[in-house]
Amino acid sequence: xxxxxxxxxxxxxxxxxxMAGHLLAAGYRLCVYNRTREKAQNLVDAGAFWCPSPAELAxxxxxxxxxxxxxxxxxxxxxxxxxxxxxxxPGTILVDATTSRPDLAAxxxxxxxxxxxxxxxxxxSGGDLGAKNATLTIMVGGDEAAFLEAKPVFDRxxxxxxxQGGPGAGQHTKMANQISIAGCLMGAIExxxxxxxxGLDPRKVxxxxxxxxxxxxxxxxxxxxxxxGNFAPGFYxxxxxxxxxxxxxxxxxxxxxxxxxxxxxxxxxKMSAEGMGDLGTQALYKLYESGxx
Amino acid sequence: xxxxxxxxxxxxxxxxxxMAGHLLAAGYRLCVYNRTREKAQNLVDAGAFWCPSPAELAxxxxxxxxxxxxxxxxxxxxxxxxxxxxxxxPGTILVDATTSRPDLAAxxxxxxxxxxxxxxxxxxSGGDLGAKNATLTIMVGGDEAAFLEAKPVFDRxxxxxxxQGGPGAGQHTKMANQISIAGCLMGAIExxxxxxxxGLDPRKVxxxxxxxxxxxxxxxxxxxxxxxGNFAPGFYxxxxxxxxxxxxxxxxxxxxxxxxxxxxxxxxxKMSAEGMGDLGTQALYKLYESGxx
Numbered sequence: 001x002x003x004x005x006x007x008x009x010x011x012x013x014x015x016x017x018x019m020a021g022h023l024l025a026a027g028y029r030l031c032v033y034n035r036t037r038e039k040a041q042n043l044v045d046a047g048a049f050w051c052p053s054p055a056e057l058a059x060x061x062x063x064x065x066x067x068x069x070x071x072x073x074x075x076x077x078x079x080x081x082x083x084x085x086x087x088x089x090p091g092t093i094l095v096d097a098t099t100s101r102p103d104l105a106a107x108x109x110x111x112x113x114x115x116x117x118x119x120x121x122x123x124x125s126g127g128d129l130g131a132k133n134a135t136l137t138i139m140v141g142g143d144e145a146a147f148l149e150a151k152p153v154f155d156r157x158x159x160x161x162x163x164q165g166g167p168g169a170g171q172h173t174k175m176a177n178q179i180s181i182a183g184c185l186m187g188a189i190e191x192x193x194x195x196x197x198x199g200l201d202p203r204k205v206x207x208x209x210x211x212x213x214x215x216x217x218x219x220x221x222x223x224x225x226x227x228x229g230n231f232a233p234g235f236y237x238x239x240x241x242x243x244x245x246x247x248x249x250x251x252x253x254x255x256x257x258x259x260x261x262x263x264x265x266x267x268x269x270k271m272s273a274e275g276m277g278d279l280g281t282q283a284l285y286k287l288y289e290s291g292x293x
Numbered sequence: 294x295x296x297x298x299x300x301x302x303x304x305x306x307x308x309x310x311x312m313a314g315h316l317l318a319a320g321y322r323l324c325v326y327n328r329t330r331e332k333a334q335n336l337v338d339a340g341a342f343w344c345p346s347p348a349e350l351a352x353x354x355x356x357x358x359x360x361x362x363x364x365x366x367x368x369x370x371x372x373x374x375x376x377x378x379x380x381x382x383p384g385t386i387l388v389d390a391t392t393s394r395p396d397l398a399a400x401x402x403x404x405x406x407x408x409x410x411x412x413x414x415x416x417x418s419g420g421d422l423g424a425k426n427a428t429l430t431i432m433v434g435g436d437e438a439a440f441l442e443a444k445p446v447f448d449r450x451x452x453x454x455x456x457q458g459g460p461g462a463g464q465h466t467k468m469a470n471q472i473s474i475a476g477c478l479m480g481a482i483e484x485x486x487x488x489x490x491x492g493l494d495p496r497k498v499x500x501x502x503x504x505x506x507x508x509x510x511x512x513x514x515x516x517x518x519x520x521x522g523n524f525a526p527g528f529y530x531x532x533x534x535x536x537x538x539x540x541x542x543x544x545x546x547x548x549x550x551x552x553x554x555x556x557x558x559x560x561x562x563k564m565s566a567e568g569m570g571d572l573g574t575q576a577l578y579k580l581y582e583s584g585x586x
Binding site: 102126127130137139160162164165169172173175176177178179180181183184185186187188190191192193194195197198204205207208209211212213214215218219221247250254255256257258259260261263267288293 | 480
């Protein structure tokens with residue numbers, strides 16, 4: 001198994017910056033690129049090499065991790081003459097940690113394989129805190145050999161990296177994750193809306209319903225924020241909408257009828273239309289409160 | 294505060310029988326009634342007094358607990374010449390632990406108060422295991438004085454009895470509980486349906502998504518049962534449908550628009566129509582599998 005010495009990191013938002021920092025701290029040589037250069041400064045100060053484009057970053061690296069915004073951004077970074085696939089050395093492992101389309105992950109895998117480059121899709125869960133504390137869950141799709149090579153790198157960023165299957169399986173797993181979140185979050189918000197309408201104290205209700213079979217991470221963590229009027233993004237509503245649409249597209253392509261997912265997409269689209277896309281997912285409660293549901 | 298020596302117990306199904314057993318074991322004198330007498334036999338053998346009707350049970354008791362099937366059963370036990378309200382002594386505390394209509398709880402409270410009888414609504418969560426192990430959560434509505442009198446009795450049957458508000462508040466809290474369950478359960482089932490359609494191993498997916506922000510009691514407990522083909526009732530689908538309809542009626546009366554609750558009611562009604570009402574709630578997965586959603 002080849003040794004991974006130099007890692008490229010593209011996409012240095014809140015998540016990527018923290019993840020890249022762990023790799024630098026672990027002693028890897030780190031090459032970084034980000035659309036907005038300033039977001040790389042802390043890493044460069046700590047010893048990372050700035051590369052002015054993905055094409056210039058690619059040849060230096062044994063493994064390259066990308067975590068960017070939308071599937072269109074992923075396409076741009078991977079494909080074309082200036083993309084990673086055209087510019088990486090054969091054998092370099094490409095890892096897309098963006099939550100993106102499963103079919104795009106499969107396309108990247110195929111195009112990269114044609115050049116002797118293994119590619120993994122590896123979206124994460126655990127949020128900014130998980131990235132900061134290196135406790136992310138990493139859901140991986142691709143070939144086992146590449147997964148095993150990349151595993152020590154994953155283990156620096158997260159506490160649980162699992163190979164879920166072939167190309168796209170990481171993205172599909174993340175979609176299952178988002179679907180479960182959608183159900184728990186809407187259930188929590190409707191339970192709270194109901195309780196408030198009934199004249200109950202929703203905080204006291206949470207004491208009764210939070211610990212038992214009605215309990216969920218969303219109920220126990222998001223409801224207190226909502227009730228405090230804290231709608232700051234732990235996770236942006238607009239990004240969740242993006243994820244729900246990816247899941248819905250994939251479900252339709254697989255002929256899976258998922259009415260809860262459809263409902264979630266409708267409500268988050270409505271939130272976005274009302275200008276709340278830059279709030280956290282828990283701000284869906286405001287849509288219920290305003291009667292716009 | 295008057296001492297509670299004799300407790301009446303009406304409704305000796307799986308839940309009621311276990312709850313009554315704890316009271317007998319705690320040293321209370323216990324009077325029992327059930328539509329099917331055989332279900333009382335174990336308690337009578339252990340020292341409980343059999344009463345042939347609610348009317349004959351009522352005068353002996355300082356506190357009476359009912360846990361029957363549907364709101365219509367509750368009405369029959371409480372109202373009319375043969376009902377508890379007409380036959381209990383003033384001061385006897387009436388406790389309805391059935392999951393029932395909040396407006397019925399308010400009617401019982403008012404009719405009982407007119408005869409000097411305090412009434413509490415006190416539905417429970419925690420299921421058959423919670424009843425057996427005396428770890429139920431008890432959600433109470435009514436007057437504080439009656440709650441405080443009844444509290445030592447509640448504490449023999451559950452680990453958390455909370456007064457949530459006035460008459461009906463216990464039922465409203467239980468409805469909030471059921472709404473959150475509906476969201477978590479449907480989210481878990483759609484996540485699993487999606488994962489299976491994508492060719493993933495849903496058990497492995499659960500390892501990735503169960504512990505984090507997608508996690509819920511329903512996801513982590515019901516999905517393994519579904520995947521094992523275990524659709525035995527921990528909680529009957531038909532009873533959950535009853536609860537969802539109570540919640541939906543109440544929500545409509547309060548002008549609360551709850552689309553997830555509406556969806557849940559539609560799917561569980563469909564399940565019942567397909568003859569799956571006597572299975573557990575997790576059998577909703579079969580509806581998804583069969584494409585009947």
